[in-house]
Amino acid sequence: MSSRTDHSEATVVWRGKMQVLLYLVSVFGLFGQYRLTPLPHPDDELVLPTKPAQNDLSLATKYLEQFYSFKADPMGRRRRSRPSFSSKLKDMQSFFGLNRTGTLNPETLAVIRTPRCGVSDVEDYSHRRGNRWKRNLITYGVGRYTSHLPVNTVDSLIASALDVWAKASPLSFLRSYSHQADIMVEFFRNDHGDSFPFDGPEGTLAHAYGPGEGIGGDVHFDEAEAWTAGPKGFNLYIVAAHEFGHALGLKHSQNPESVMYPTYKQRKTHNLLSSEDIVNINTLYGPRNKSPSPSLRFNWNNPSNPWYSGSFFPVSLKEICNPDLTFDAVTTVGEALFFFRDKYLWIKHNNQNDIKEGPISNFMPNIDRQIDAAYWVPQRATAYLFNGTIFWTVKGSQVKGRARNIKSFGFPSWVQQIDAAVHIHRTAHTLFFTQHLYWRYNEHFKSMNDSSPRNISEDFPGINGPISAAIYKDGSLHFFVGSDVYKYDIKQKEIIGAEKTTSWFGC
Ligand SMILES: [Zn+2]
Ligand SMILES: [Zn+2]
Structure with a gap:
């Protein structure tokens, strides 16, 4: 009954999921806007004979490409039809409540350097209205575990993170051992088959796919992070609760108190959801306790x-x-x-x-x-x-x-x-x-x-x-x-x- 031993089955399912993903990429342009090329290895940047300002610029460019649908011109020129770097930077500054200067000031760089979720901040949901699970019992499974925490601890943190949403909605989550659960949780390093490679320690911590068949609903964690169950490193329960929000159909919030805020922050682990989070999940699925008619x-x-x-x-x-x-x-x-x-x-x-x-x-x-x-x-x-x-x-x-x-x-x-x-x-x-x-x-x-x-x-x-x-x-x-x-x-x-x-x- 081990969920991690049947590799052949996992591979088949995975291939099936990849086909669905490629289809989704072609049709919908994906759940989030992700970086399509891997970041340079951190050591490469140290030895490059470039000025720090250029490193900042390239970091910011990649950030805006990944999270704000910025399309940099490969030749360095800008086409008139495309929004400029500066206007995308202003979008990002507005999202995080910074001064809309359109320039890379220290406050903006500090946010850009903060570890965060890999899902875009500007996902347009208008074309996917109604994208929610169509039933209230949702299955989940854990495929690949992390080496940073014991299996039991991962299981209980994942179950607790799902419970955060179950308590605020009519949803229930059922553990499945089949590899074909609605929400598959996996820990991966770097390139892991879905075109959105992880980037080593910090940077992007995890990403998730919105409700749907195949890879839809799946949550990937960057195995390179120092996952913990406590206040040090990155608390898996907090990050998982955020990613499960995406898996249920929620987008990023501009409210730092919301669990759907995109950058990582230590939070009190009880009452993780803000009132905004509860309103948003109830908008999708209704309130938890429907009174008898x-x-x-x-x-x-x-x-x-x-x-x-x-x-x-x-x-x-x-x-x-x-x-x-x-x-x-x-x-x-x-x-x-x-x-x-x-x-x-x-x-x-x-x-x-x-x-x-x-x-x-x-x-x-x-x-x-x-x-x-x-x-x-x-x-x-x-x-x-x-x-x-x-x-x-x-x-x-x-x-x-x-x-x-x-x-x-x-x-x-x-x-x-x-x-x-x-x-x-x-x-x-x-x-x-x-x-x-x-x-x-x-x-x-x-x-x-x-x-x-x-x-x-x-x-x-x-x-x-x-x-x-x-x-x-x-x-x-x-x-x-x-x-x-x-x-x-x-x-x-x-x-x-x-x-x-x-x-x-x-x-
Ligand atoms: Zn997110
Ligand atoms: Zn992934």
């Missing part, structure tokens, strides 16, 4: 103890059969299945397609928030419902006591949200999933397992966080990832089935 919020006639009342309400299955349907949390409760989304709850009794539904507060009046994760311990006939760092204990349809902090399970304070939880009664363990990690809690001893947290992808091959919801049913784990559900055999450690969430409602 008003038609679903019909009058709930008898909210008193409806869990086992046996009174089923006729429900239009239209909304529940939406193939993009995702849930915040799912749990078994006795013979029933509870599906949570936003502040809404659907209850399905085993082997029946009758569904009861309504606002969560109709069933549990004390709970007025969305549920991120939920699990059920049959021996105690008790459900545990999580929102952020707090949880409720629910018995029957009664909420017992006040909401408590998840620290009582032994979570460190940096865990701010549980994505999914599932209790496996055979082992008396509860698994908690947070982004790419999972935690094992012993319900019998009421203690967190010492080895927690561990990587989800390591112990559940084929499954990658973030996980929307998880349940244990008929001896198997069922992972809800976006609108897909994976049936997982714990003993064989493999996925043994996949279906859409809608199939749980008989759609």
Whole structure:
């Protein structure tokens, strides 16, 4: 199952992708305007008997060619029809909020020397309006890894960088090991087959292709950079979050607070997106939490103890059969299945397609928030419902006591949200999933397992966080990832089935 061993398959796929790329180059002129000739090797510049000013000029010329669609005349003359160096330099100065002098002053040179993304700042999106992924579940894979960081670290930084966008949009990202994922992540040095060679340390750090088939959506990182997971060198998480923005269809921002700002800067790694980034991703894909349509919020006639009342309400299955349907949390409760989304709850009794539904507060009046994760311990006939760092204990349809902090399970304070939880009664363990990690809690001893947290992808091959919801049913784990559900055999450690969430409602 290694993603890096099947070279023959990778080569075939790569060739296929290159054909698509060449086609795209001819038709669209590519996602960004890239440098078509490699920069001189840095050492060459040191030995050239040229004045520093000429080096600056040639550096600036290449910069404007790569990022501002400047076309220098090869003979040094300028054709009247082409914008001059000076006017392109003014464009660049405006983009970065500098004085529009049109001359190479020290402030302008400082920006030009700042390491940055390889995608153009002036990509004209008018001809590619609507260029977005047409579905909300997007697959990704890592082809070639970097030698600067352990494989596990790269996996978790990539997953976290995608999660930045998932949290702000209706998108979900699913790890794929096929080399044919929508977004393929690769680390390359210099020339790497796509006509846009990397340039050694600093300069261009990475580039990405907008949504589309083949190379579309792919992200390449310059292996020559000192990639790190922390504040030194270039933080892979920060650069990856930026490049994934391109892979989803976003262009560069002039706002230095935006993650889509083209030059590299150290940022606080929590709340990476600016409000502008969130508006832009929502413009393409809509907001994260679509409330259930008003038609679903019909009058709930008898909210008193409806869990086992046996009174089923006729429900239009239209909304529940939406193939993009995702849930915040799912749990078994006795013979029933509870599906949570936003502040809404659907209850399905085993082997029946009758569904009861309504606002969560109709069933549990004390709970007025969305549920991120939920699990059920049959021996105690008790459900545990999580929102952020707090949880409720629910018995029957009664909420017992006040909401408590998840620290009582032994979570460190940096865990701010549980994505999914599932209790496996055979082992008396509860698994908690947070982004790419999972935690094992012993319900019998009421203690967190010492080895927690561990990587989800390591112990559940084929499954990658973030996980929307998880349940244990008929001896198997069922992972809800976006609108897909994976049936997982714990003993064989493999996925043994996949279906859409809608199939749980008989759609
Ligand atoms: Zn960029
Ligand atoms: Zn590339």
